[in-house]
Amino acid sequence: MHRLVYILFFIVFATQAQTKMNNTEATALKTKVKALANTTQTISSDFVQYKHLDFLDNDIKTSGKLAFKSPDIVKWEYIAPFKYSILFKDETLFINDEGNKSNVDIGSNKMFKKLNKLIISSVKGDMFDTTEFAIEYFKKDNNSLVYFSPKNEKFSKYIQTFHITFNEKGDVIEIKMIEPSQDYTKIIFTNKKLNTTLDNAIFTH
Amino acid sequence: MRYLLISVCFFCFGCASFSKKNNFNPAAITGNINNPYFANPKQDYIYKANIEVYDNTFGGIFIVKKTDKHQHRIVFTTEMGNKLFDFSFNKDLFKVNYILDDLDKKILINILKKDFKVLISENLKTEETYSLNTTTIKKTTLDNKTYYYFETPELSKVIRANYKKEKVRFLFTKINDTIAQEIEITHTNIKLKIKLKSIN
Numbered sequence: 001m002h003r004l005v006y007i008l009f010f011i012v013f014a015t016q017a018q019t020k021m022n023n024t025e026a027t028a029l030k031t032k033v034k035a036l037a038n039t040t041q042t043i044s045s046d047f048v049q050y051k052h053l054d055f056l057d058n059d060i061k062t063s064g065k066l067a068f069k070s071p072d073i074v075k076w077e078y079i080a081p082f083k084y085s086i087l088f089k090d091e092t093l094f095i096n097d098e099g100n101k102s103n104v105d106i107g108s109n110k111m112f113k114k115l116n117k118l119i120i121s122s123v124k125g126d127m128f129d130t131t132e133f134a135i136e137y138f139k140k141d142n143n144s145l146v147y148f149s150p151k152n153e154k155f156s157k158y159i160q161t162f163h164i165t166f167n168e169k170g171d172v173i174e175i176k177m178i179e180p181s182q183d184y185t186k187i188i189f190t191n192k193k194l195n196t197t198l199d200n201a202i203f204t205h
Numbered sequence: 206m207r208y209l210l211i212s213v214c215f216f217c218f219g220c221a222s223f224s225k226k227n228n229f230n231p232a233a234i235t236g237n238i239n240n241p242y243f244a245n246p247k248q249d250y251i252y253k254a255n256i257e258v259y260d261n262t263f264g265g266i267f268i269v270k271k272t273d274k275h276q277h278r279i280v281f282t283t284e285m286g287n288k289l290f291d292f293s294f295n296k297d298l299f300k301v302n303y304i305l306d307d308l309d310k311k312i313l314i315n316i317l318k319k320d321f322k323v324l325i326s327e328n329l330k331t332e333e334t335y336s337l338n339t340t341t342i343k344k345t346t347l348d349n350k351t352y353y354y355f356e357t358p359e360l361s362k363v364i365r366a367n368y369k370k371e372k373v374r375f376l377f378t379k380i381n382d383t384i385a386q387e388i389e390i391t392h393t394n395i396k397l398k399i400k401l402k403s404i405n
Contacts, residue, residue, distance in 0.1 A: 048228070049285075049286060051282065051286045052310075053268065053280060055270050055272055055278050056249045056268070056270055057247070057249050058247075058249055060251055060268070060405075062284075078284055081253075081282075081404040081405070082253045082402075082404055084253075084264065084284045085378045097255065097262075098253075100255075102262065117227070157306075158287060158288075159226065170278065177286070179288060181288075181291075181302070181303065183288070185285070185286035185287075
């Protein structure tokens with residue numbers, strides 16, 4: 001019986017590691033994240049991506065670098081175990097697939113424009129748009145965790161929920177994108193630097 | 206009469222079977238076909254994929270897992286992890302678990318299903334055997350289509366052919382034990398080429 005109480009206590013304690021925020025806390029977080037996002041001119045970061053598929057023994061691990069320059073230039077580059085990058089710049093999506101270069105004009109393509117916007121807002125964490133997402137706020141250890149669930153039916157068929165983890169400064173340290181099947185893609189940022197001068201060469205195709 | 210003879214000759218020549226046209230020499234059947242490349246249930250098979258379809262090229266991650274004795278799961282995602290399609294094979298049953306709306310075309314799904322079935326089919330009955338230099342060629346039937354399996358001695362090529370002509374070619378290269386590090390699937394009747402490179 002004692003043991004059961006201990007176990008129950010432990011479960012309650014463990015689940016309490018992630019608790020819901022009250023409205024004041026949620027507003028404070030939103031303000032902090034938005035303020036940081038608004039003053040962010042550049043971002044450079046390393047990342048590790050884990051693709052989880054329930055039927056696999058191991059997650060598929062890939063890693064690379066992210067570079068962002070305000071207002072809308074983004075380079076998302078995989079380095080290992082293959083080289084592949086996408087670069088959004090000048091209304092164009094430039095793709096470099098192990099040296100094979102191609103580009104897509106996104107000027108008239110709503111979907112790619114949305115993707116560009118989504119990548120920028122998610123790496124900044126600024127997705128607090130209640131017309132687009134149902135939002136839930138949690139505290140997790142010293143960090144904050146926010147669930148953004150797309151309201152658009154077509155979008156939610158791809159991604160059911162984004163779990164974005166923010167550090168104490170309001171900066172994004174982890175993004176988890178959960179599919180309706182519960183398979184997910186988790187991206188962990190390391191060595192993230194804000195507002196450093198980024199060489200233009202990073203953004204050449 | 207002479208015209209008839211000539212016509213018959215042409216007809217026969219034109220009808221030379223795929224094996225004759227390619228100078229395969231008939232040989233005694235030595236055993237059935239064994240394809241080891243996606244047969245280990247303990248292995249996650251992960252490939253970087255490159256697909257050329259007509260004049261478009263796109264990439265992604267191609268994932269295969271043997272989930273049970275006669276079951277395989279095949280998933281294709283973008284490099285960024287978004288699922289493009291997710292298929293299950295269970296003996297003769299085939300199920301689309303997910304496919305992106307833009308790719309949800311019956312004709313495309315059928316082509317992919319047929320190609321992937323070849324990749325994951327492990328044991329097939331040899332109907333005829335041929336030799337060509339040092340290569341052993343085994344003929345079999347899979348879902349009513351004729352296939353030729355080339356063993357050198359490891360399985361290095363599979364060709365789907367109708368009576369006369371090659372339709373699809375599967376090449377397995379950089380073979381490392383029971384893993385083909387590189388696989389290329391080329392269709393000759395449509396402009397479609399799938400290149401796979403192992404990344405794990």
